[in-house]
Amino acid sequence: MSEPEGEEPAFEIAVVVPKGNVNAEDSSFDCVELLVREFRKLGFVVERVIGVADEFIKLAAALETLGRAAARLQVKKRTRIGVDLLFEWEEVEAFVRQPDGSLFSWSERFHCYQHLIYGIENKSRSAIILKHEGKELRWEVGECLLQKLEAEGIVKDVFPLHDEIKRKKLLHSWALHWRGFTDQPMDEICSYFGTKIAVYFAFLGMYTKWLLFPALFGLMLQIIDFGSLQLLVLPIFFISITLWAIMFSQFWKRKNAALLARWQISYPVGADAGHKLLGMEWGSFQSPMEIIRKWGTDNTKEKEFFQRNEWFGRFLRFRNDALVILSIICLQLPFELAYAHTYEVVESDLMKFGLTAVYLFTIQYVTQIGGKISVGLIKHENNENKEKRADSLVYKVFGLYFMQSYIGIFYHALLHRSFLTLRQVLIQRLLVSEVLENLLENSLPYLKYSYKKYRLRRKRKCEKGSSTGKIQFTSRVEKEYLKPSYSASIGDELEDGLFDDFLELALQFGLIMMFACAFPLTFAFAFLNNITEIRTDAVKLLTMFRRPVPRAAATIGAWLNIFQFLVVMSICTNCALLAWLYDQEGKWKIEPGLAAILIMEHVLLLIKFGFSRFVPEEPAWVRANRVKNATQAQNMCSKQLLRTMSGGEKVFSEVKRSESGECN
Amino acid sequence: MSEPEGEEPAFEIAVVVPKGNVNAEDSSFDCVELLVREFRKLGFVVERVIGVADEFIKLAAALETLGRAAARLQVKKRTRIGVDLLFEWEEVEAFVRQPDGSLFSWSERFHCYQHLIYGIENKSRSAIILKHEGKELRWEVGECLLQKLEAEGIVKDVFPLHDEIKRKKLLHSWALHWRGFTDQPMDEICSYFGTKIAVYFAFLGMYTKWLLFPALFGLMLQIIDFGSLQLLVLPIFFISITLWAIMFSQFWKRKNAALLARWQISYPVGADAGHKLLGMEWGSFQSPMEIIRKWGTDNTKEKEFFQRNEWFGRFLRFRNDALVILSIICLQLPFELAYAHTYEVVESDLMKFGLTAVYLFTIQYVTQIGGKISVGLIKHENNENKEKRADSLVYKVFGLYFMQSYIGIFYHALLHRSFLTLRQVLIQRLLVSEVLENLLENSLPYLKYSYKKYRLRRKRKCEKGSSTGKIQFTSRVEKEYLKPSYSASIGDELEDGLFDDFLELALQFGLIMMFACAFPLTFAFAFLNNITEIRTDAVKLLTMFRRPVPRAAATIGAWLNIFQFLVVMSICTNCALLAWLYDQEGKWKIEPGLAAILIMEHVLLLIKFGFSRFVPEEPAWVRANRVKNATQAQNMCSKQLLRTMSGGEKVFSEVKRSESGECN
Numbered sequence A, B: 001m002s003e004p005e006g007e008e009p010a011f012e013i014a015v016v017v018p019k020g021n022v023n024a025e026d027s028s029f030d031c032v033e034l035l036v037r038e039f040r041k042l043g044f045v046v047e048r049v050i051g052v053a054d055e056f057i058k059l060a061a062a063l064e065t066l067g068r069a070a071a072r073l074q075v076k077k078r079t080r081i082g083v084d085l086l087f088e089w090e091e092v093e094a095f096v097r098q099p100d101g102s103l104f105s106w107s108e109r110f111h112c113y114q115h116l117i118y119g120i121e122n123k124s125r126s127a128i129i130l131k132h133e134g135k136e137l138r139w140e141v142g143e144c145l146l147q148k149l150e151a152e153g154i155v156k157d158v159f160p161l162h163d164e165i166k167r168k169k170l171l172h173s174w175a176l177h178w179r180g181f182t183d184q185p186m187d188e189i190c191s192y193f194g195t196k197i198a199v200y201f202a203f204l205g206m207y208t209k210w211l212l213f214p215a216l217f218g219l220m221l222q223i224i225d226f227g228s229l230q231l232l233v234l235p236i237f238f239i240s241i242t243l244w245a246i247m248f249s250q251f252w253k254r255k256n257a258a259l260l261a262r263w264q265i266s267y268p269v270g271a272d273a274g275h276k277l278l279g280m281e282w283g284s285f286q287s288p289m290e291i292i293r294k295w296g297t298d299n300t301k302e303k304e305f306f307q308r309n310e311w312f313g314r315f316l317r318f319r320n321d322a323l324v325i326l327s328i329i330c331l332q333l334p335f336e337l338a339y340a341h342t343y344e345v346v347e348s349d350l351m352k353f354g355l356t357a358v359y360l361f362t363i364q365y366v367t368q369i370g371g372k373i374s375v376g377l378i379k380h381e382n383n384e385n386k387e388k389r390a391d392s393l394v395y396k397v398f399g400l401y402f403m404q405s406y407i408g409i410f411y412h413a414l415l416h417r418s419f420l421t422l423r424q425v426l427i428q429r430l431l432v433s434e435v436l437e438n439l440l441e442n443s444l445p446y447l448k449y450s451y452k453k454y455r456l457r458r459k460r461k462c463e464k465g466s467s468t469g470k471i472q473f474t475s476r477v478e479k480e481y482l483k484p485s486y487s488a489s490i491g492d493e494l495e496d497g498l499f500d501d502f503l504e505l506a507l508q509f510g511l512i513m514m515f516a517c518a519f520p521l522t523f524a525f526a527f528l529n530n531i532t533e534i535r536t537d538a539v540k541l542l543t544m545f546r547r548p549v550p551r552a553a554a555t556i557g558a559w560l561n562i563f564q565f566l567v568v569m570s571i572c573t574n575c576a577l578l579a580w581l582y583d584q585e586g587k588w589k590i591e592p593g594l595a596a597i598l599i600m601e602h603v604l605l606l607i608k609f610g611f612s613r614f615v616p617e618e619p620a621w622v623r624a625n626r627v628k629n630a631t632q633a634q635n636m637c638s639k640q641l642l643r644t645m646s647g648g649e650k651v652f653s654e655v656k657r658s659e660s661g662e663c664n
Helices: A031-042 A063-072 A089-094 A106-117 A145-152 A164-175 A186-193 A195-223 A227-262 A288-297 A299-345 A349-379 A386-416 A419-464 A476-482 A498-514 A522-544 A558-582 A592-614 A620-646 A649-663 B031-042 B063-072 B089-094 B106-117 B145-152 B164-175 B186-193 B195-223 B227-262 B288-297 B299-345 B349-379 B386-416 B419-464 B476-482 B498-514 B522-544 B558-582 B592-614 B620-646 B649-663
Strands: A013-018 A044-050 A054-061 A076-078 A084-086 A128-132 A135-139 A157-160 B013-018 B044-050 B054-061 B076-078 B084-086 B128-132 B135-139 B157-160
Touching (some): A013 A031, A013 A476, A031 A044, A054 A106, A054 A476, A063 A106, A106 A186, A157 A476, A164 A522, A195 A498, A195 A522, A227 A558, A227 A592, A299 B620, A386 A419, A419 A498, A498 A522, A498 A558, A558 A592, A558 B592, A592 B558, A620 B299, B013 B476, B031 B128, B054 B106, B054 B476, B135 B145, B164 B186, B186 B195, B195 B498, B195 B522, B227 B558, B227 B620, B299 B349, B386 B419, B498 B522
Antiparallel strands (some): A013 A054, A013 A157, A076 A084, A128 A135, B128 B135
């Protein structure tokens, strides 16, 4: 094996248990002791750390331990010849290494850890009686030990640990590397946080870099006074911004495909997403005989099953989407309009302030409830996998936020029909949302962490009586335990903290695109904000939170569709804005100018939907590699497969006879 | 082998040579005799038929002859386990049969025939001197005999033959089966004509069946007088027609995928289209060693090559498309408008008639020239394969026809702004185009055939002197030779007769969709026309033409995009028509009605582009099968592949060393 032998594996998982009485008499049946023994039996390197309030069991695994688990899990990995094959520990040399030299990605390692530690079952013939601080537990045959202990509250938490060396390195080369502008060490981020988070940062980086063009253009429009040409310059700005956005979304797809090719991940062109299709697992190994037998018989039944399942699933999704859209229009829209209208009508500033406070308080709850209802609805959909469910949630919740963020601005725009007021509103929103959110985002986790520490210290002090001064949290693992986890504001069932980060980006994108004509300078604001956003998000992830649980998704998923939807919306809204601008007397007469706007809108919409035909989302070299790999693999084993099948000639002739029997 | 032994294979290819002097002295070096001997050597069953003017060599091949050719050609075929593998004659039992029981499809058979008969080369060490009617030919070493003879004019033609038994059966069960309505024996059509033509008829059948709904709706609107509700009924009609069209195009994709699954053809989701990518052939078998060695080294070079090639190809296409669009707008548009305007201005009917005659005469030439220019332009594009080039041609030429067919109608509509005049124009166009084209389409081939016969008879008579009465064409093969081939009106380099059939359908679809609001009855016209179109097209293919050369494409290709483009156009034009209808005084004031039309337009456009997200184009069961097949194949040979690779461990370590060398 080529793995460096001397190096100790890093600790990557921590299990939190209560600080027990170590000097108890019969430690052999104490459940924490048993857990540690079982961990050692699995091949883990175990380190026990006694903290201020709890005890922490840190786990590390040698490569072979993980490798054997991966083979059992039937993980598919890219091989040297470019084909994804089922992993086998004996043939480890055939598989491609990660860019950082390790065999498994963080996501694969985490998956293996999970499989191992939740795989500890009672394999003896009778239930075992465990003890914990006097209490007795029955560990039934075949029961999972860790789940049992979690249910009993003995294991308080299981969480992934930061890797101190890599973390420090990343902090230096990424989070605090301000001179890097939009450059980020993508490979290191991917190997430390997994693809989903790496893809978010790649997107943020590319988006910020691309923003430079409209930011400069907008700044130019603001500085230079075009005089009477103003009415001509704005449409030009609008057209170039739209083209910019269309190209951005398509080129992002290409960049995503290229990134995945670099990270040796198969690009999901429908082929690999179906690995676990409609809850049925195809991955398991079957002998050719079985396959042949199956193939002949239940083909039509299977087809019917899939058809029924497909349409039923579609109906459920349609019903849920209709429900969400209806409730947004019937419940949320009047509420938002009422607020916007009252805000306009009320005259005293104090009243306005109070109103806004009440409003902000209310929408917090509205969004929370909306998120919960959406999660509830999604449970009744049969989406293919967890990432699809998460996407479905994103669409539904974004509907809420969309109304919340923009309907007020539209109302102001329609009511006043003056660009100056609209600009004021936009500046307010941008400043408030960006400054406030950045502040909150970065201080809230730290405050939470400090509060937890403070509470623990008080508790300890009360227990010990008022004794020796301040209690220090010396162990790093305890500090990490006290940090909040990277979770979404709408509940962490399907999404993690990336939801909030993406939401912020999408709302910003909507704001700057949909009202681009009213206030070209917003692009410059957004550009500055995103430059800082990259670094603050990085600092946040590296220092404020526990290490996030890695997610498997390899694209930005639903968010890309939302960005594209916002582009389409922005074409319509900007045309409306331009029409208002040209028609300030409110005559609503279609003159050449307005007709030109209408034509322009249609042409732009056409370009939007036609552009993806012109520039495919997968670069030719990625596609060529993929096709080459598939062809090579098939050709290499073509003869082999045919030989295997001819062994089953009898089965063939049987199948054939039954087929010809059906035909006649 | 399970092939019925006693049955003689049918003759499928004919080679036309001049009627020679059979009793010549040294027949051993006569090139026709040599050709026949070579055919027999290859394993063909040869029958020589002496016709009135020429001699015909009919060829048939036993299954084994074709099978060995297919193995040499590395044809990929579906196996019993659902995976496409390289064909091998020894393992013939592992491959799936066609629905009609034969091993190879017509397209595969034709491919093998071509490979065999054009594979006759001079394998001796020196050139052979051949004789033909006194002339001497040098057959060089390694030269293809058939190409040589074609170049010398000795082989006049090579064409596929009709299978008399199957043809009669199809004529009975399909072409003359009028009671079948839109039902057609798809499997038989596919096995007789190949997938491309079968897919056309499947499309025509489904389109006609779906047309029933708008036809009935349109008829209802025509018969019932809604009085004052008329202004409300038309928008409803328009909305339902648009939704109908959107659903039709999506459900057609699903039907196409289902058909291909039934015919055991892999659905092109990007994977198989790249079999021959950018002119590079991946299909050839390479040993794992070679692949491994290749993989490590020229990865980046390859990537650069592909990137350069991709963008250069895109630039060429863009330039060509821009050229075509510009020339259509700058040259054709003024011409069409001039005609439409002159037609309006001229008052005498005689003048109008003359003008139209001149116009019709001119556009014949314009289209021909346009087609030729397009073919010339496409030669400079590097499209992936022949079908992509054909698609590129279809787009370009359709641009021409689009202008030609609709711009006049738009002009009339804009000029008169009266629905009655528009209706008259529409009826004129529909009747003229449909009745006239159907007549022409069906009589022209017959006239050509008769004329050829007539000329041959005269020639014979002149030679023989005025002897015994009428000369009969008794041999069937000679009759087929005299029939015209199924070729496109714009030249047969890239497209065959399907081009004209699809063009007719697309122009009809555009006509009925884009002016749906002006004249709902057109759908009923189109429905009746298509019912007859199915049968007349079938009769035409079975009796009027030679058997068409089978094409490999498995979808309707560019035409689907054209249909979708027409749907988008129709949304815009119908909204414009409705706006004209509501605003008959020409005030152009945006009142609630007009605003509603604008909103409706946007919503419909949104649905058009969003619907494909809601209903995927590949049914779940087709996708499940595909994924299952791919996974099974990979899993079955996963272990095998890994073992093969570990044999090359040395190469691995070398590659690795060079890689790590690069990294440091």
